[in-house]
Amino acid sequence: MKVKKLKALGFIEILISLVVAGIVSAVFLTIASKTMKSLIQTERIEYMARIAMDGVNIAQEIANQEKAQLIGDEELFPKQTGFCFVPFREDSVYSFKQGEEEGMITISDELPNKRELFIENASDMYSDYFLVMCIEDTDVDGTSWANVKFIVGDIKVAGEQTTDTDVRDFTYYAIIDL
Numbered sequence: 001m002k003v004k005k006l007k008a009l010g011f012i013e014i015l016i017s018l019v020v021a022g023i024v025s026a027v028f029l030t031i032a033s034k035t036m037k038s039l040i041q042t043e044r045i046e047y048m049a050r051i052a053m054d055g056v057n058i059a060q061e062i063a064n065q066e067k068a069q070l071i072g073d074e075e076l077f078p079k080q081t082g083f084c085f086v087p088f089r090e091d092s093v094y095s096f097k098q099g100e101e102e103g104m105i106t107i108s109d110e111l112p113n114k115r116e117l118f119i120e121n122a123s124d125m126y127s128d129y130f131l132v133m134c135i136e137d138t139d140v141d142g143t144s145w146a147n148v149k150f151i152v153g154d155i156k157v158a159g160e161q162t163t164d165t166d167v168r169d170f171t172y173y174a175i176i177d178l
Contacts, residue, residue: 044154045170048129052150052172055131058087059148059176061094067178077178079146084118084134089125096133118153128155144178 059077066076078085078096085096118130125131130153137147153169 048152048170051152055150056174084132146176
C-alpha cells in the first residue's frame with residue numbers, strides 16, 4: 001500500500017495573501033474616509049464663505065442706500081465700533097437687526113463665547129447657519145469706510161468633540177465703502 005503525502009503550502013500562502021489584502025484594504029479605507037471628510041469640510045467652508053460674501057453684499061447695499069439718501073435722513077449703516085449686527089434681506093429690502101432689545105451684540109474679547117447669543121439672533125435666511133457683522137473700525141471723516149468682520153457659524157455644531165480639521169465658525173474680513 002502506497003501512502004500519499006499532501007502538502008499544505010498553497011493553503012498557507014492563500015491565508016497570508018488574504019491577511020495582506022485585508023491590511024491593504026484597511027489602509028485604503030482610512031485614506032478614503034479622510035479624503036471624504038476633507039471634501040465635506042471644504043464644501044462647508046465654501047458654503048460659509050458664500051454666506052459671508054452675501055453678508056458683505058447686504059452691508060454694501062445698505063451703505064449704498066444711505067449714500068443715495070438726502071443729507072439728514074436716517075442712518076441705515078451703523079457707524080459705532082464695538083458692536084455686532086445681524087444682516088437681513090427680505091426680497092429687495094436690506095437691513096440690520098439693531099438695538100439691545102432687538103439683538104445688538106457688544107463686541108468683546110470673548111466673541112467665541114457669544115456663540116449662543118449669535119444663534120439666538122440668527123436670521124432665517126440660512127436655516128443651519130448664523131451670520132453676524134461686527135464693526136471693528138470706521139472712518140467717516142475721510143474716505144468713509146468701515147472695517148468689518150463677518151462671522152458665519154454652523155448652528156448644529158456645538159464644537160465640543162471636534163478634531164483639528166472640523167470647522168464650526170468661519171470669519172471673513174471686509175472693508176465696506178461708506
